[in-house]
Amino acid sequence: MSTPTFGSDELAQFRRTFFEECTELLADLEERLGALVVSSSDVESLNAIFRAVHSVKAGAGAFGYTVLVGFAHRFEALLDRLRDGKAELDERTLVSLVAAADVFSALVDLARQGEVPADDFGADVAEELAILLGSETAPRPAARSPGSAAEELPASKEKTYRIIFRPNAELFRRANEPLYLLRELKTLGALAVDCDLSRLPSFETFNADDSYLGWTMTLRSDCSPDAIAEVFEFVDNECVLTIAEADATEAKPDEAAPAIAASSKPTIVAPSSPSESKPAESKSAGKTGSISSIRVDLYRVDRLVNMVGELVIAQAMLAQQFIESRDHDDPAANQGFEHLAGLTRELQECVMAIRMQPVKSVFSRMPRLVRDVGHKTGKDVRLEMAGEQTEVDKTVIEELADPLTHMIRNAVDHGIEDAEVRLAAGKPAEGVIRLSAQHAGSNILIHVEDDGAGLDRDRLLAKATEKGIVSANVKLSGEEIDELIFAPGFSTAAAVTDVSGRGVGMDVVRRNVQALGGRVQVTSTAGKGTRFTLVIPLTLAVLDGMVVAVGWEKYILPLTSIVESFRPGRGQIRVIPGGGEVVSIRGEFVRLIHLARVFGVSEAVTDPCEGLVVLIELANGSKLGVVVDELIGQQQVVIKSLQDNYDPVPGISGATILGNGRVALIVDIEELTRLYDRNVRIADATTRPMAANA
Amino acid sequence: MVSYTLKGAGFEVLEAEDGLKALGILANHRVDLIITDINMPNMDGVTLVKRVRAGGPHVSTPILILTTESGDDRKASGKAAGATGWIVKPFAPEKLLSVVNKVCPA
Numbered sequence: 001m002s003t004p005t006f007g008s009d010e011l012a013q014f015r016r017t018f019f020e021e022c023t024e025l026l027a028d029l030e031e032r033l034g035a036l037v038v039s040s041s042d043v044e045s046l047n048a049i050f051r052a053v054h055s056v057k058a059g060a061g062a063f064g065y066t067v068l069v070g071f072a073h074r075f076e077a078l079l080d081r082l083r084d085g086k087a088e089l090d091e092r093t094l095v096s097l098v099a100a101a102d103v104f105s106a107l108v109d110l111a112r113q114g115e116v117p118a119d120d121f122g123a124d125v126a127e128e129l130a131i132l133l134g135s136e137t138a139p140r141p142a143a144r145s146p147g148s149a150a151e152e153l154p155a156s157k158e159k160t161y162r163i164i165f166r167p168n169a170e171l172f173r174r175a176n177e178p179l180y181l182l183r184e185l186k187t188l189g190a191l192a193v194d195c196d197l198s199r200l201p202s203f204e205t206f207n208a209d210d211s212y213l214g215w216t217m218t219l220r221s222d223c224s225p226d227a228i229a230e231v232f233e234f235v236d237n238e239c240v241l242t243i244a245e246a247d248a249t250e251a252k253p254d255e256a257a258p259a260i261a262a263s264s265k266p267t268i269v270a271p272s273s274p275s276e277s278k279p280a281e282s283k284s285a286g287k288t289g290s291i292s293s294i295r296v297d298l299y300r301v302d303r304l305v306n307m308v309g310e311l312v313i314a315q316a317m318l319a320q321q322f323i324e325s326r327d328h329d330d331p332a333a334n335q336g337f338e339h340l341a342g343l344t345r346e347l348q349e350c351v352m353a354i355r356m357q358p359v360k361s362v363f364s365r366m367p368r369l370v371r372d373v374g375h376k377t378g379k380d381v382r383l384e385m386a387g388e389q390t391e392v393d394k395t396v397i398e399e400l401a402d403p404l405t406h407m408i409r410n411a412v413d414h415g416i417e418d419a420e421v422r423l424a425a426g427k428p429a430e431g432v433i434r435l436s437a438q439h440a441g442s443n444i445l446i447h448v449e450d451d452g453a454g455l456d457r458d459r460l461l462a463k464a465t466e467k468g469i470v471s472a473n474v475k476l477s478g479e480e481i482d483e484l485i486f487a488p489g490f491s492t493a494a495a496v497t498d499v500s501g502r503g504v505g506m507d508v509v510r511r512n513v514q515a516l517g518g519r520v521q522v523t524s525t526a527g528k529g530t531r532f533t534l535v536i537p538l539t540l541a542v543l544d545g546m547v548v549a550v551g552w553e554k555y556i557l558p559l560t561s562i563v564e565s566f567r568p569g570r571g572q573i574r575v576i577p578g579g580g581e582v583v584s585i586r587g588e589f590v591r592l593i594h595l596a597r598v599f600g601v602s603e604a605v606t607d608p609c610e611g612l613v614v615l616i617e618l619a620n621g622s623k624l625g626v627v628v629d630e631l632i633g634q635q636q637v638v639i640k641s642l643q644d645n646y647d648p649v650p651g652i653s654g655a656t657i658l659g660n661g662r663v664a665l666i667v668d669i670e671e672l673t674r675l676y677d678r679n680v681r682i683a684d685a686t687t688r689p690m691a692a693n694a
Numbered sequence: 695m696v697s698y699t700l701k702g703a704g705f706e707v708l709e710a711e712d713g714l715k716a717l718g719i720l721a722n723h724r725v726d727l728i729i730t731d732i733n734m735p736n737m738d739g740v741t742l743v744k745r746v747r748a749g750g751p752h753v754s755t756p757i758l759i760l761t762t763e764s765g766d767d768r769k770a771s772g773k774a775a776g777a778t779g780w781i782v783k784p785f786a787p788e789k790l791l792s793v794v795n796k797v798c799p800a
Contacts, residue, residue, distance in 0.1 A: 173747070175756040175778040176797065184796050234779035234796070 018059040019112045020295070025052040026105050027361065033101055034367035038091050046083035049097075050076060056108065065111045068104075071122060074129045075100045081133065093132055098368070099125045158189075158222045164242040166196070166214035171238050173209070182215065184231045189221025218246070298394070301354050308351045309542070309638035313657050315344045316635065320659030345636060352539055355395070359437045359444070360388040362400050366408050366435055373412040380419055380430045381412050387437035392444045393539040399516050400446070400536070403509040407448045407532055408433065410506070415452035415530055425527060427451065439538070443518070443560075446534040455524040457481045482522050486510045517653055519670060543639050543666060547632035547658065548614065550595045551604035554664040556656060557626065559634055561669055563615040568608055583613055583625045590615065592625045593676045595667070598651060600679070605629045616669055624672060635659070639666065651675045696729055696760070699787040700794070713737025717745060720752055727798040728757040729781070732768050740775045747776030756797035 029052040032045040057072035078097070081087040103122035110117045163185070167178060185191055196214035200206075219228065228243050235241075319337050327333055367383050374381040392400075416422075416431030423429055434449040457478060464470045464484045476484075488507040506520075513520045518536030537543075545556035572584045573592070581592040592613065596604030605611035605627070613625040637656035642649055642665075653668035697707045708723060710716035712734040720728070728746065732739040739759055746752050759772040759780045769780050778797045781790055 172754060174773070174776050175754050177756075180796055180799055183799065231796070237773070 015063060018063065019108070021059065022056050022108045022112070025055050026101075026108060027364065028052050029101055029104075030368055031364035033097060034364065034371070036089065036094060036097070038089060038094055043083050046079055050079040050083060053079065053104065056104070060108075060111065063111070065107075067117050067121065068107045068111055071100075071104060071107055071126060074126055074133070075104060077133055078129050087132065087134075096125065096128045096132055098371075100129055158220055160246040161217075161219045161221065161225065161228060162242075162244050162246045163217040163219060163228060164214075165217065165232065165239060166241075167211045167235060167239040169207075169210040169212070171211035171235060174234075174238070176235050176238065178211070178213070178215070178235075181231055181235065182217070185217065185219060185228070188223045188227060188231070189219050191220075192218040296354075301351075305351055305355065308348050312344055312348055312542075312636065312638055313659075315340060316659035317661060348542065348636070352393075352542065355393050355539070356391040357394050357397055358389045358391050359397060359400070359446070362397055362404055363388045363435060363437070365401070366404065369405060369408055370412055370433060373409055377413055378418070379412060379416050381416055382430050382432050383408075384432060384434045385436065386434070390437040390439060390444060391538075392437075392536070396444070396516055396536055396538070399512060400534075403512045403520075403534070404435075404446070404448070406506075406509050408435065411448060411450040411452070411530070415450035417453050421453075425453075440535075443535050444538055446536070447531060448534075449529060449531040451529040454526040454528055454530055455482050455485065455522070457526075460484050479523075482524050485522065486520070543637050543654075543656075544634065545637045545656070545666065546614070546634050547664065548595070548612075548626075548628040549630050549632055550599070550628050551601040553599070553601050554632065554658065554662065555595060555599075555628075556635075556637055556664050556666045557614060557616065558666070558669065561616045561618070563617050563623065565612050565614040565631060567611070568613055570609055573608055581608070583608065585615070585625075588623075590623045590625045591673070592627055593672050594627045596627070597679055598672060598675050599665075618670055624669070626669075626672070637664075637666070695787075696790065699790050702787075703791055703794075705794075711735075713739065713742035713745075716742055720746065720750070724751060725755060727794065728752065728755055729760065729794075730757065731760045732772065740771050743772060743775040743777050758793060758797065 029049050032048045032052070035045050036042060036049075053072050053076050057069055057076065060068040060072065078087065078093070078100075082089055082093070087093065103125045107117055107122065110121075165178070165181075167176075171178070182191070182193060194216045196216060197212075199212045199214065201212065206212075221228075225243050225245070229236075229241075232239070232241050319341060322328055322333065322337055363385050366385070370381050370383040373379075411433050412431075416433070417425070417427075419429040422431065432451045434447065436447045436449075438445050460481050461470070461476065461484070464481075464487065465472050469484065469487045470476065485506045486509075488505075510520050513534055513536060516536050518534060521533045521535070522530065523533070524530040543556070544559040546559050546562055548555050548557055566585070568583050568585075574582050574584065574589070576582055582589040583592050584590075592608060594604075594606070594608075595601070596606070608625075608627045611627055611629050612631060613627055614631070616624050616626055618624060635658075637658075639654040640656060642652060642655050645655075649665075651668050651671045652665045654666045655663050656666060658664050697709055700707050705727075708719050708725065710719050713730070714737045716728070716730065717737070719725075730739040730742055734742075737745075743757050743759065746755070746757060756778040757776065759768070759777045760783055761768045761772070761780050762783050772780060779793060781793050785793075
């Protein structure tokens with residue numbers, strides 16, 4: 001196989017775009033494939049899979065990836081037969097489709113890396129496809145001659161163009177009439193027109209002299225793109241015009257005709273012949289079809305996010321200076337500042353939203369995984385998903401893939417029992433894994449739950465002791481034992497299976513999640529199942545915070561975890577035996593933690609009755625009373641990673657710059673209890689706890 | 695030749711020698727289409743287009759300008775003045791009719 005030797009930047013750019021699109025198409029393919037069920041006739045999914053394969057094939061053809069094209073062709077042929085109902089989607093076919101998708105994706109990867117696949121690459125799968133395709137398609141070598149794509153081109157030169165015509169408002173000023181242009185276009189071939197009314201204003205603001213409509217048209221014609229452009233010659237500068245060649249539909253008039261007759265939606269449902277279009281064109285055809293999204297370099301978005309972050313800080317500093325200035329009671333200026341603050345915040349939200357994506361893109365890989373692993377381990381497992389539309393920062397999504405894959409794989413391999421064991425335990429033979437996502441404040445919660453045997457604590461402990469992770473004489477609570485699975489170098493599977501247990505364990509999952517500023521928890525009930533919960537911040541960039549003062553220091557508590565704040569009365573405070581204080585609030589006792597003691601701040605209020613107690617709720621639902629000197633106010637802060645600029649500091653999730661230019665640390669509330677216990681213990685060892693800060 | 699072709703196609707044609715005369719005709723008649731050359735005595739085509747677009751009954755009447763092959767800047771200035779489209783000289787009668795059809799179907 002030879003790749004074209006243009007070497008020009010442009011070609012490299014096309015190729016990059018092609019592979020970017022491949023990634024998306026393959027993801028889509030995977031998802032659709034995961035949704036396919038034996039003996040169903042889900043034509044929509046089949047069509048979608050076909051389109052994905054076809055699009056990749058079209059681009060691959062243009063770049064000369066002949067092996068890929070050859071395989072795609074075979075793949076396509078089977079899909080075509082399936083959606084036409086000429087072949088049945090039985091178990092064997094489904095397995096082959098999945099296998100074909102793997103080979104296909106591997107071929108794309110090879111092409112991306114510029115490697116030439118071996119001649120017999122995926123030959124077994126190709127053969128299986130050929131067998132399924134029936135006798136009329138005799139098995140051919142997977143690598144087909146480069147010319148083979150061309151021979152399938154329809155004899156007719158008729159092409160399908162997708163034309164997007166969005167006139168500017170001023171179009172009528174020069175007496176151009178879109179209607180005439182559309183009529184003119186109609187003389188070139190079969191035309192389907194879809195009118196875009198989205199720019200129509202309300203009646204009050206409607207200006208009869210302005211043009212508001214836009215059109216998206218599909219034209220089937222043997223004319224050249226130039227001929228189409230000529231129709232719009234006079235309005236060239238007064239409109240947004242895209243003429244792109246869509247996938248040419250093979251000479252199948254019966255199929256093409258209805259698509260065009262149904263003039264409201266000019267989508268060619270199922271292009272079924274190789275496209276002649278160049279990748280650049282096919283790109284615009286694919287993308288302009290729905291101008292609802294554009295592709296933007298992530299770097300640019302990140303820069304924007306960063307700039308807006310700086311803007312927020314600058315705005316806060318300015319506002320602070322204003323408040324401290326002598327003009328601070330000028331109502332007009334005040335109003336201006338408020339407006340600016342509002343706008344800044346809105347801008348920031350908009351910018352952050354750009355980076356948000358539904359977790360679906362990760363979740364959609366999981367059904368396939370469950371099926372595969374279930375197949376390999378011989379277990380009958382069903383995956384239930386919920387909350388796929390929950391949005392989270394793109395970086396978070398990318399980083400989620402590995403931990404989730406790992407956890408799901410574990411759940412199938414270790415969590416779910418064999419069918420006999422399940423039946424013996426009175427459970428249905430089919431195991432269920434639930435994967436769900438939901439927002440909780442500024443976090444996203446992801447649960448991976450199985451209805452398997454639960455964690456075997458005895459075995460966990462035995463293993464941990466054997467590996468020297470815990471010493472034999474230490475007494476651990478049930479939860480602490482469960483936590484052991486996160487210990488580095490811990491793997492419980494008695495036998496290392498092909499599926500999981502290759503040394504990379506839950507400790508990696510925990511590390512990945514922690515790197516995202518999140519945490520992972522496990523709860524397990526023997527015989528009932530195990531549930532992992534990932535708590536991950538929605539975005540790594542901003543936080544709604546409450547600025548609190550402790551001595552001379554200012555700290556930030558995440559606003560979303562704060563329930564309330566109050567100054568307790570003497571009677572509300574109880575000292576519990578063995579050290580420690582609790583505060584009684586509405587009949588509930590909540591443990592008190594002095595922030596000053598956690599971070600060793602001197603000159604802070606030591607008596608909760610003189611300071612304030614901020615009641616916070618932790619991710620596991622328990623509450624803590626954090627003792628601070630006073631509340632300064634709430635503020636949206638831009639998180640600056642300490643890890644990137646310094647070193648990770650326990651109890652601190654990041655830093656930010658306050659309005660006055662000072663740095664304040666953001667408290668990692670989940671770590672507070674642990675740190676507090678440690679510090680107090682250290683203090684206890686030397687002196688009395690209360691004296692530690694005296 | 696423009697006049698001849700259009701008449702042949704069934705249009706009713708009013709002719710003027712220059713821009714000023716054209717304005718005079720337009721003041722007294724409602725027309726569906728204006729075709730004008732650029733180079734004309736007394737008032738050139740671009741000025742004529744500007745005047746027509748400035749207001750009056752023909753403010754939204756299609757205007758075609760006649761330009762030569764090399765007259766890209768002419769096209770642009772005519773367009774800027776408010777012309778709807780152009781016809782490049784020399785042209786075949788069919789071409790003229792097709793262009794006319796595009797802005798003002800018979």
